[in-house]
Amino acid sequence: MxxxxxxxxxxxxxxxxxxxxxxxxxxxxxxxxxxxxxxxxxxxxxxxxxxxxxxxxxxxxxxxxxxxxxxxxxxxxxxxxxxxxxxxxxxxxxxxxxxxxxxxxxxxxxxxxxxxxxxxxxxxxxxxxxxxLGYEPNSSEFTSEYLINGLKRKKKNIKNTLLDQSVVAGLGNIYVDEVLWRTKIHPLSQANKIPAEKVIELHDQINQIITEAIKLQGTTVHSFLNANGQVGGFQSKLQVYGHVGEPCPVCGTKFEKIKVNGRGTTFCPHCQVIYK
CATH class of the missing domain: 3.20.190.10 (MutM-like, N-terminal)
Known part of the structure; x- marks a missing residue:
């Protein structure tokens, strides 16, 4: 999508x-x-x-x-x-x-x-x-305080929380996997149990990844083309999505893949901490 x-x-x-x-x-x-x-x-x-x-x-x-x-x-x-x-x-x-x-x-x-x-x-x-929808990344409304308060109300896992669009609008499977890996947060972490300092880091990485992806005109994994019929460029920058079984660039542990609410989710079992 x-x-x-x-x-x-x-x-x-x-x-x-x-x-x-x-x-x-x-x-x-x-x-x-x-x-x-x-x-x-x-x-x-x-x-x-x-x-x-x-x-x-x-x-x-x-x-x-x-x-x-x-x-x-x-x-x-x-x-x-x-x-x-x-x-x-x-x-x-x-x-x-x-x-x-x-x-x-x-x-x-x-x-x-x-x-x-x-x-x-x-x-x-x-x-x-x-x-x-919630606020979108890089908007004036999407502050770290807003994200901290938004996650406090969510008792489900952070992967589903970021995908449901009610707190952060615009993220999908690809960018959520990348953001969670960069912030070392396990996708099954309970959203309201993630420490505030980690949520601030999460906020900053969401903004950063979206900025990078827009600069490279999006990600083409399957069929995405822009209105000129051209593919995106961010797929070459993906570190975790689509890399199941490959070594984590940080620790060398092989990336694993699980289903989270029916969505394929790739993560590093060593780097990404689970908060419950």
């Missing part, structure tokens, strides 16, 4: 491709991608101009004229790419935005898990899943 760095990379690469363009027509080849009224989606978008593209956590916010926003979640394998309206349709293309200049933005999704919603701009927290 694209995580915050990947979605930010998609945002940055989409802006020069579509900002300022006017939608002429919308085609829904697979209507279920749109979670709001399909007829309204088809009828209200023609004539609207792409004003900008924002992002919150893993959500893209495509800002349109007339105070409308398309909220897009890529889920597992969603991708956007710019083409022409007469280009052959790929079997996994599900939504097409045709622009007045003859170009077209297509949404491609092998698993069809991604979703779009058409909402009034400014109502994201009231009408979409964004309202259930």
């Amino acid at each position: 694209p995580e915050m760095p990947e979605v930010e990379t998609v945002r940055r690469t989409m802006i020069p491709l579509i900002k300022g363009k006017t939608i002429e027509k919308v085609i829904l080849w697979y209507p279920k991608i749109v979670a709001t009224d399909h007829e309204k989606f088809l009828s209200e978008l023609p004539g609207k101009k792409i004003i900008d593209i924002d992002r919150y956590a893993k959500y893209l916010l495509i800002r349109l004229s007339d105070n409308l926003t398309i909220v897009s979640h890529l889920r597992m394998e969603g991708k956007y790419h710019l083409t022409t309206s007469d280009a052959p349709k790929d079997k996994h293309d599900h939504v097409e935005f045709i622009f007045t200049d003859g170009t077209a933005l297509r949404y491609n999704d092998v698993r069809k898990f991604g979703r779009m919603q058409l909402i009034l701009t400014g109502t994201e927290r009231q009408t979409t899943g964004i309202g259930k």
